[in-house]
Amino acid sequence: MLISELTTPALLVERDVLDANLATMSATLPGPRLRPHVKAHKTSALARRQAGHGHTGFTCATVRECEVMAATGLGADLLLANEVLDTRRLGALVADGARVTVAVDSAETVAAAAAGGVREVLVDVNVGQNRCGCAPENAGALARAARAAGLHVRGVMGYEGHLVLVPDAAERARRTGGAMELLLRAAADVGGDVISAGGTGTHLDNTWATEIQAGSYALMDTAYGALGHPFGQALSVLGTVISVAPDRAVADVGLKALGMDHGLPTIEGAHVRACSDEHTTFVPREPVHVGGRVRVLPAHVDPTVALHERMHLVDGDTVLETWPVDMRGW
Amino acid sequence: MLISELTTPALLVERDVLDANLATMSATLPGPRLRPHVKAHKTSALARRQAGHGHTGFTCATVRECEVMAATGLGADLLLANEVLDTRRLGALVADGARVTVAVDSAETVAAAAAGGVREVLVDVNVGQNRCGCAPENAGALARAARAAGLHVRGVMGYEGHLVLVPDAAERARRTGGAMELLLRAAADVGGDVISAGGTGTHLDNTWATEIQAGSYALMDTAYGALGHPFGQALSVLGTVISVAPDRAVADVGLKALGMDHGLPTIEGAHVRACSDEHTTFVPREPVHVGGRVRVLPAHVDPTVALHERMHLVDGDTVLETWPVDMRGW
Structure with a gap:
């Protein structure tokens, strides 16, 4: 099949670029040094390709992502790197033999993990992103509370998400070190052997974490692409030109086919003026x-x-394969 | 079922607000004066509720929307208010008994409509939005070309989308009049009895079109809500508070659950600081x-x-009904 036969808009992934991205990353962070984040692609077929590069643990952002990964046979070591109050579906996965570790940052999320049948947790620590995560000085007490609730505390996580898009490499590395200093101090209080952190933007800078939760590196985007990382833009949205006027053209790729929170998309050889629904x-x-x-x-x-x-x-x-984006929804 | 039992994030539609919006609009623009745009909700159950208020024709933005509307039994008069190059699936709907009219603005889209088995078109005219639509002075020639290709030309459409968010009502009405002057001139050249235009933002201003393509009025959003239209905000995304710190709280509603092109969402009684994926x-x-x-x-x-x-x-x-958003995709 040729891409000219596809219904548009259509998501395209360039195989050579994807495979080069996966190979580059697995050479830098082999096996368990990388815990690929599936939220970036939500596609079990792509996760299988990442597993083929030697990574055995995966990071998820939603319960749905955990469910599909387990159903795909990739549930040997799933980290739900997010706080969850209704953990019943996660407990069902554990009962079915998947290994699911969930992030906790409060007494309530500890209680929810225990109540739903989750057995393993990481203490989520705020390392400066100011989103989720307990204060570093509270991590030890939270770990004790988790153990008292019968949970196995595997260690800590702390995402330096406020630093992954810092453009200057030296400044990014320096500030990542500061964030990880907070996380290491919390790790000493918490115990366990996992220190999970990082993203595509800091995967070279973060030499303190035991595992890096990068996801964007597989497909990449123009925001990350501008920072000079050794990964190529594998993903594009194929559109059809549906209207042409002397001063403009219109493609059938709108904001219902594009994430818009980082701004307008790019078209090579063109200036993008605006996006509307379609x-x-x-x-x-x-x-x-x-x-x-x-x-x-x-x-x-x-x-x-x-x-x-x-x-x-x-x-x-040439279209080689078509993969369902099967981890959408919640 | 109570909303406290829903998995979050979850889309909520307040029945009383929705029904008041539908009733207000159908009182203002009864029956065929309104051609509700289903792109705003992509939900056949909601379209059925609009049909219950007396509207028989619907506006669609995608082929998928036409297919689902026809399968729902609401295919008596569907307007695909967009240019389409691959019209085979639309032709199949027509062969199955649906009435599908498609927008054309070029020789290529005319040829595509005829080739795919679509029998009826509207000439799409640029009335100042500068997106799709032929120049007004070319509308007559395009209509002749469509008739020569064996198509029935029902009339014109021209969306004043650049005016629907003009905040000053008098200025909006004045400029809508100017845009519709262009459309009426093209309509005189084109012939036919349909002059399709407008949106929620101009539904009171646009007294020239024979039918108004409003969609947002049913559910509304904060951007339209700020303009003082007589419709209430029926839609919200229910979230769970998953983390609380002294200076902030975090809900599990992220930019994968929110359209972000108009900016950050709103939470009553709170200042929204940022959105990330989840x-x-x-x-x-x-x-x-x-x-x-x-x-x-x-x-x-x-x-x-x-x-x-x-x-x-x-x-x-209280959850009264759960409706699949069954018109997603393309």
């Missing part, structure tokens, strides 16, 4: 024609993928 | 507790709905 209006440098195809590069991959039912693995103009 | 971080004026529920109001309804599998019709804390 349209991207752009000014091409060379003429385009109605019925032509165009590749739109999203500014943020994660929410883009969440809008699509499937992604197509392609080699140039 | 989180909204906010500063509540009154203390909230971990495990509590919070309603997050999206800035833009349409792309919010497209991220959810289902919506729950509620009366306060």
Whole structure:
């Protein structure tokens, strides 16, 4: 099948770029040094490809992601790196033989983990992102409370998400060190052998964590791409040019097919003027024609993928495989 | 069932607000004066409720929306208010007995409509939005080309989308008049009896079109809500508070559950600080507790709905019905 036969808008993943990204990352952070974050692609077929590069543990952001990963046979060591109050579905996965570790940062989330049948937790520590995570000085007490509730405390996690897009590499490395100093101090209070942190943006800087939770590196986006990481943009949204005027053209890729929180998408050889529900209006440098195809590069991959039912693995103009985006929803 | 039993994030639709919105609009624009746009909710059960208020024709933005509407038994008069190059699936709907009219603005889209088995078109005219639509002076020639290709030309459409959010009512009405002057001139050249235009923002101003394509009025959003229209905000995203710190709280409603192109969502009694993939971080004026529920109001309804599998019709804390968002995708 050729991409010209696809219904648009359609998510395309360039196989060579994807495989190079996976190989580069697994060479840098082999096996359990990387715990790939599936929220970035929500696609079990892609997770299987990551497992093929030697990674055995995975990071999830939602209960649904854990369920699909376990059903895919990739449930040997799942970390739900988020606080969850209704843990019954996670407990059911554990009862079915999956290993699921959940983040806790409060007495309530500890109680919820124990009540739902989850047996293992990481203490989530705020290392400066100021989102979830307990204060570092409270981590030890929370670990004791978790153990008192019958939970196995595997260690700590602390996501330096406020630093992953810091453009200057030296400043990013220095500040990552500061954040990890907080996490290591908490880890000493908590015990356990897991120190989970990091993302694509800090995967080279963060030499303190025992495992890095990177996800974006597989598909990449223009926001991360601008920072000079050794990963290529594998994902694009294929559109059809549906209207052309002297000063503009319109593709059938709109904001219902694109994550917009990082701003407008990019089209090579064109200036993108605006997006609406089903349209991207752009000014091409060379003429385009109605019925032509165009590749739109999203500014943020994660929410883009969440809008699509499937992604197509392609080699140039050839569709190699079609994968359901089967971890959408909650 | 109570909303406290729902898995979060969950789309909630307040029945009383929805029904008041539908009743207000159908009193203003009864029967065929309104052609409700289903792109705003993508939910056939909600379209059936609109049909219950007397509207028989519907506006769609995608082929998928047309397919689901026809399968729902609401295919008596569907307008695909967008240019389409691959019209085979639309032709199949027509062959199955649905009435499908598609927008054309070029020789290529005329040829595509004829080739795919679509029999009826509207000439789409650019009335100043500068997205799709032919130049007004070219509308007559395009209509002749469509008739020469064997298509029935029902009339014109021209969406004044650049005016629907103009805050000053007098300015909005004046500029809508200017845009419709262009459309009426094109209509005279094109012939036919349909002049389709408008949206929720101009539904009172646009007295020139024979039918108004409003969609947002049913559920509303904070962007439209700020303009003083007689519709209430029916849609919210229910979240669970998963983390609380002295200076903030975090709900499990992130940018994968919210359309972000109009900016951050709103939470009553709180300042919303940031959204990330699965989180909204906010500063509540009154203390909230971990495990509590919070309603997050999206800035833009349409792309919010497209991220959810289902919506729950509620009366306060009681879930009355659960509707699949069955028109997602393309």
